[in-house]
Amino acid sequence: MHKGRLEAFSDGVLAIIITIMVLELKAPHSAELSALKPLLPVLLSYILSFVYLGIYWNNHHHMFQATDHIGGAVLWANLHLLFWLSLFPFVTDWMGENHFATWPTALYGGVLFMAAMAYWNLQRVIIAQQGCDSILAKAVGKDLKGKLSPVLYAAAIAGAFVHGLIAQALYVLVALMWLVPDRRIERLLAAKKETHPNRADSAGP
Amino acid sequence: MHKGRLEAFSDGVLAIIITIMVLELKAPHSAELSALKPLLPVLLSYILSFVYLGIYWNNHHHMFQATDHIGGAVLWANLHLLFWLSLFPFVTDWMGENHFATWPTALYGGVLFMAAMAYWNLQRVIIAQQGCDSILAKAVGKDLKGKLSPVLYAAAIAGAFVHGLIAQALYVLVALMWLVPDRRIERLLAAKKETHPNRADSAGP
């Protein structure tokens, strides 16, 4: 089975998810600058989700570049990931409209946690099909970021009940952890470029 | 005519249908956990439709992998299928918002039935163009699942007027029937892989 249509379909779904979130940013009826003030938390939660979906698209892109052929199990593991990502607009909106209140903040973390699990599962299914010597298996390696993220999400969910800012800080921290490029991996990649030209550098958030 | 644009367009439409359904999951104004309770049936009907659209995408993908070139009749048979699938967000929303009441549940089955007919028709048109010896014709074979599904949808529609749960159980049953991989076919495929590398395993739901 070719991976082309799976990539195209995933790109389509991710492009739509990332874009329909902005529909929640409804234009106020007043033309005053002060009318934008209540939209600030909605904008902030939009930016956070935009960055997370960007990270997922990025990592999805890398993972499938290191993947040659795909079986039926991969199709369903991928749809499972897309399902959790499709809940982003809902939780983003609930969190933004309620100014980062406790329960919406915790549920946001819950969806982040489930999406990370779904990504990890997708990675596991692909590696199972390709063997432990595959490019992807080697590239993922110990997958420290992939293991640390769900722990931090769980901590954020618990923290949300102490103070919302604890959870938000952890969400931003995990996003930064994935945004900041890992120089060590890049150096390894450059060194091994001849032997593994498609080496993926990381697992999902 | 190349199949590339037909696949891309279908992927686009399916990606949008699967994603805009989540727009019906509107964030409640209250930040309490209890505010999510009325959304539970909407979420359940979203999950059901997400799985069905996933199955359709999956089978569409397989069917066109076993298809070489396409004529004008295929373009229109495909648009006919997309039309019925485009009604999924409407019936999903009506069923979810009315907590699986009789008429919405029956209409949901009606759209499932018409989509299955449209899929069967698309398959028939492709096989008519390619001949009975084509890969797709052989892969579809007796198409037991494809014939059983509409019967079960009809039973579900009738059952909806006795008790909504009968219909829901049948909708879930048909979805599972398509989700659970058919080991026998997989073994056949593996055996014949050398001669028919693109063999599709099934018709639509």
Add this chain to the structure above:
Amino acid sequence: MHKGRLEAFSDGVLAIIITIMVLELKAPHSAELSALKPLLPVLLSYILSFVYLGIYWNNHHHMFQATDHIGGAVLWANLHLLFWLSLFPFVTDWMGENHFATWPTALYGGVLFMAAMAYWNLQRVIIAQQGCDSILAKAVGKDLKGKLSPVLYAAAIAGAFVHGLIAQALYVLVALMWLVPDRRIERLLAAKKETHPNRADSAGP
């Protein structure tokens, strides 16, 4: 310039236009069958627009199959066509919600007219770049359908002020005119297949 991205972008826009029209089919709050009755004109106008957009996608597909390379003027002529097509959801909704009243019916015809003009212009720009001996120029030929359509749209707009049904009948007639395959052309195509494998059969509606 490669035509791939222009096709992909057009497919994306058309897929979204065709799908967001269904968002106007809002699920009623009541679960009774009678609650669907007011939606019937909305559904009918949705079906009409779905068929028209299907015809446009189909013809766009054919036209670019007979096109090799594209210049900047084609990009803008294509965006101009997409602009008029993007107004379909608005006029479809206005016409459906007002039960095919005079002004919405006339405006619907106006957008059909402008889209046909934009399609005709796009075709003209492509032929101008490729020369009168190009496959597309020959395939379009006298372009009777392409010339008749705007005349019928204009007649429909005038007719809408006499009785709405005159306009609706003309809209359906033009759609059928494009849907029914032209056997004569198909025979010509089959005969000349060896020399012109990508011959497009028609202009836009």
Add this chain to the structure above:
Amino acid sequence: MHKGRLEAFSDGVLAIIITIMVLELKAPHSAELSALKPLLPVLLSYILSFVYLGIYWNNHHHMFQATDHIGGAVLWANLHLLFWLSLFPFVTDWMGENHFATWPTALYGGVLFMAAMAYWNLQRVIIAQQGCDSILAKAVGKDLKGKLSPVLYAAAIAGAFVHGLIAQALYVLVALMWLVPDRRIERLLAAKKETHPNRADSAGP
């Protein structure tokens, strides 16, 4: 890394942004022609944004045609551009619904300014990866249009506080500046076609 998926994802996001803007053009309940009158400013701001997004898609298309391979920094610079473009529906709607009032008009210019900066940054990142002798670097050259646009946007923002029409006139002017083809460049391109077949003609608006 291949540029195919980045292009496909960008095309998807741009196609969705350009199309969901039309959702703000809500069909009035009345079927009278006069009911369309309040929609005129919404339509005008839609047309302005449609043209701007068309220019961005066009230039994005050209820029990546002159780009061979892409690194991680390009992925994020591209997402950064898409973020600012994703705010177009919001500012377009706010400006249109408030009949080009001061603050919405100024904010519209602010988003145009940030998008131009993001485009300039994306171009810079690509050139940094490819070197100053690359096709793109040469094609961009002094990039007069790219440098003039942000200056005009800034002037428009200031002008909005004097009179809204000053800002609108400048927004239209910049759009025209990018729409009108630069004959001199075209002549250069035609002359150098043999040596640089993929020469891109310009930077972003």
